[in-house]
Amino acid sequence: MMQPLAQLHKQLELNLDESLERETGFRFKAHTDFIERIEPGNPDDPLLKQILPIKEELRPHPDFKLDPVGDLNANPTPSLIHKYHGRLLLMASPKCDIHCRYCFRRHFPYGEQINQRHWETALQQIADDNTIHEVILSGGDPFSLAENAMVTLIEKIERIAHVRTLRIHTRTPIVAPSKAPRGKLLEWAENSRLQKVMVVHCNHPNELSDKTAELMSVYRLAGFHLLNQSVLLKGVNDCSETLAELSHKLFSQGILPYYLHQLDRVQGAAHFEVDDATAQTLKKTLMESLPGYLVPKLVREIAGQPHKTPL
Numbered sequence: 001m002m003q004p005l006a007q008l009h010k011q012l013e014l015n016l017d018e019s020l021e022r023e024t025g026f027r028f029k030a031h032t033d034f035i036e037r038i039e040p041g042n043p044d045d046p047l048l049k050q051i052l053p054i055k056e057e058l059r060p061h062p063d064f065k066l067d068p069v070g071d072l073n074a075n076p077t078p079s080l081i082h083k084y085h086g087r088l089l090l091m092a093s094p095k096c097d098i099h100c101r102y103c104f105r106r107h108f109p110y111g112e113q114i115n116q117r118h119w120e121t122a123l124q125q126i127a128d129d130n131t132i133h134e135v136i137l138s139g140g141d142p143f144s145l146a147e148n149a150m151v152t153l154i155e156k157i158e159r160i161a162h163v164r165t166l167r168i169h170t171r172t173p174i175v176a177p178s179k180a181p182r183g184k185l186l187e188w189a190e191n192s193r194l195q196k197v198m199v200v201h202c203n204h205p206n207e208l209s210d211k212t213a214e215l216m217s218v219y220r221l222a223g224f225h226l227l228n229q230s231v232l233l234k235g236v237n238d239c240s241e242t243l244a245e246l247s248h249k250l251f252s253q254g255i256l257p258y259y260l261h262q263l264d265r266v267q268g269a270a271h272f273e274v275d276d277a278t279a280q281t282l283k284k285t286l287m288e289s290l291p292g293y294l295v296p297k298l299v300r301e302i303a304g305q306p307h308k309t310p311l
């Protein structure tokens, strides 16, 4: 269930500024699964900070752009983003179950780009390029599609012989586990020839709950390798204890840390930025306190580079 901003303010005992949401041009959105993890009366709650529109978003910053990672230049056909060797993104849905204030796609022209009418062209393009071994469903969030439509798309991908791996990038299992797909998708996964990877997106240990644990065990049993990507965010997770706890808690739910992203410099998100020196110190502290397999790779996406760039 989605909640309007006014209800969130009431429930969490916050002061309401109704006009701000409109001024930022990026609507408030969160599911009750996520909101119930927020501590009422705490304006510094790390989950609240990820979803609440604030004045700082309106302050212009010369280095924070509308399309920070050059997506619009790597876009051979609508819905496809092909930047790296062997794998590409297929943007399967324009929607998400949450609006993260730091989102690098908060200004992306989704309406134009992501539409099921582009899928056939996109699939043909993948079929014509036998260097593509992995298709990554992204968005928005592919899990905000109707499950039947998503599985139909996946089955079409599976029919392309040179595709070996299906990867799903999704935040839904973390922020709205009670509405994540469990029907046709699992049936498909249990019987598919493809290798299956799911990369979830969790930034703080408080986002993980009994609901996410139960869901992850279901996906694991269906054959998905589970990985996590986080974004390093000032005031949310820029603390080595928090990041170490996140890694341990992810692992306890069957998920391995994959990437810790330096923030993409998108307009409206400058107040979330952690500088590179601080990020590197955090990484060093993590390496000193965690087994290697629980240390995420600290990376930045630089437009035009053939891979994410390690820091």
Ligand SMILES: *Cc1c(COP(=O)(O)O)cnc(C)c1O
Residues within 6 Å of the ligand: 081, 082, 083, 084, 087, 088, 089, 136, 307, 308
């Ligand atoms: C991040 C990204 C990928 C995935 O990169 P991996 O390093 O394989 O996780 C693929 N395509 C695009 C366009 C990306 O931005």
Ligand code: SF4
Residues within 6 Å of the ligand: 095, 096, 097, 098, 099, 100, 102, 103, 104, 105, 139, 140, 141, 171, 201
């Ligand atoms: S779930 Fe991902 S794509 Fe959607 S708003 Fe959050 S960061 Fe952006």
